[in-house]
Amino acid sequence: MDCLTLILLVLGFSLHSCSRFPPRKYYYVNLAMNWANAQLYCREKYSDLATITSMDDVSRLQPAFTYSWAWIGLADDPKSWRDSMGNDSNSWRSSATGETSKTGYKNWSGNIPSSTNGNENCVHMCSDGTWNDFPCGSYQSFVCYYVTNENKKTYVFISTLKTWTNARDYCRKYYTDLPMIENNVENTAVFSTKPANAEPWIGLYRVPWTWSDKTQSSFTNWLTNSPENYGGTQYCNAENPLHEWNDITCSAKFPFICHQVFKLKTTVRMTLKTRADLTDPATNSQILQQIEAELKRRGWTDFKMRWMIQPKKFENAKLTELPSF
Template sequence: MDCYATLILLFFGFSFSSCYRFPLRKYYYINTLMTWSDAQHYCREKYTDLATFESVDDFKRLKPDFSYSWAWIGLKDDPKSWKGVMGNDTNSWRWSATSKTSQTGYHNWKGGDPNSGGGKENCVIMGSTRGWHDVSCQSLKSFVCYTATNQNEKTYVFISASKTWHSAQAYCREHYTDLPTIENTKENSDVYSAKPGNAQAWIGLYRVPWTWSDNTQSSFRFWRSGCPDNYLGNQFCVVENSLHEWNDINCPYKFPFICHQVLRLRTMIKMKIQSDADLADPATNIQILKQLGAELTSKGWTDFNLQWKMQPRKQEEKKLGEY
């Protein structure tokens, strides 16, 4: 026999949609001098996190009485994720062919690299000694492409034409497989052997620097002219001025800072469910909520919680009788 129940579904969370941009954030200026790490800890304890900005519209949510020369925001390029290591964080080195971080952790950095010189060295060449060096992706270099066979073997070819890293990537993907992935000493030697010994050549290693403290995946940036520049090689945290222009600076310096609090939405949805199952059974309720959650996730909703309240059975039966 079919069972009917009217459920009041309580939805807590946010999503991304074409009509409204979530999450909405409320910003708080903290006029206390702290290092970037201490400011992050404070914001996570008192609010949600150090400030994340995803568009210029977010700047409008700062109160008019905000007044500061420089203040920390939540953007950082943690050198522990990329300096002399391969790492597995969002700002770590990745291979062009997979867009993923290294599987083996193998690397062959030379000459003090990588050092993010000038704050703009996010692509990698192989030099004359088999060693790797980070350089600007806009530099013009020759490069090596590879072709993968069905037997999982790779053949390498040297291209003498000078191109930027992204142009070299596009060329390799059009004519071969990709720029080379190097996960061990043998592959490093094979790529080296494919090029003239003194040539500098692009390989498939790159990274996307800077990550938000709350792990928001946003590429929005509002750098001050000439920034980031990683002056003296130690500027891995970001401050903004009263014009909302950003500058990279040493993380141990002390500045006031901006926190944000995510404003969550509470939505109530009334739905009628027909089922052979006992809808009053807690296990059935949990299963239905899981199915609803999976459906919402597939539609692009994120970071939400679902709860419901079931209307009393007598009240529901009375309403059904009225029809």
């Protein structure tokens, strides 16, 4: 049983409710298809290719099956991070904003980014000023930036070797952040700051892999040493009979797992104590927006909400019959 607690700060009241999220029911489909066709089949016959966001979901999958692999709905589409700067959840983002590029500027080196070994999710600047994706746990020098009173970005080279995360934290503590590079002028400024042979971290990173139904989840169940992106073409995900995940070339043909999300109509009865006017449409809309945002953050999808405010009941009211004239 998962408990949901919402604190509606603007209106000054809290809501506490315990309920199960809408369950997903899983279906094994014994048809050999590539990942894209399996996705299409699941969307036509069910809800989508299987989304698995917890060990509870894993426990509701069928016991060990006889197939070598079965597709699930996790993929790392390279169109979102290799062919362009993209604006999907697995695209490159700036450390300073957490957002994808506003200009689409990029300065990759050769056939980079490549996601070699499936773990190159941070970016450093090469000695010639181009960019390279690199394992975030590697130790590199880095560049920080800060903004002057004249609203001008100033860059500082730090020679100490740190992981990308530790470099980011250092920049945030002593400056502003790792550099956000949105044009050639900024790239040249960062390049001019570093020594000739240095290859410092910059502020680009990404969180790979997204679910087909756009569910956001940090849960993973990878096999040891996976993902590895063997051959540079493994951008789709399948599970083995023990429900462990592995990245595989998307054109391979396997059976697959779909899920069906059951749409339930639920009435939640609440007693609210607040100075806010709950009959005011603007107030009601504000409350619903906060509740919907929290439910989406916790994994709910495809739902609608509306108010049904019951007339207030007055208890112990005394009816006095007036004389007629």
